[in-house]
Amino acid sequence: MATPKVVMTSTELRLRTCIGCRKRRERVKLFRCVCGEKGAVIDRNSAGRGARLCGVDFARQALWIGAYAKAWRVEVD
Numbered sequence: 117m118a119t120p121k122v123v124m125t126s127t128e129l130r131l132r133t134c135i136g137c138r139k140r141r142e143r144v145k146l147f148r149c150v151c152g153e154k155g156a157v158i159d160r161n162s163a164g165r166g167a168r169l170c171g172v173d174f175a176r177q178a179l180w181i182g183a184y185a186k187a188w189r190v191e192v193d
């Protein structure tokens with residue numbers, strides 16, 4: 117009995133959903149947007165709840181659709 121191939125697994129784990137366009141992309145191609153004390157900050161290194169965006173243009177769109185609030189479970193002005 118053949119062992120199922122798990123080649124896709126490692127790739128799958130590196131995918132993250134962009135909160136702007138809702139598409140799954142490679143993590144390295146996404147901005148990491150963190151909810152900081154001063155609001156949304158694009159920062160790869162900050163701790164805390166992060167949201168992924170594929171581009172700066174989507175940051176505004178994400179704000180419109182309330183994606184930040186969903187991702188961080190907070191109110192965002």
Ligand SMILES: [Zn+2]
Pocket residue numbers: 134135136137138139169170171174
């Ligand atoms: Zn996107």
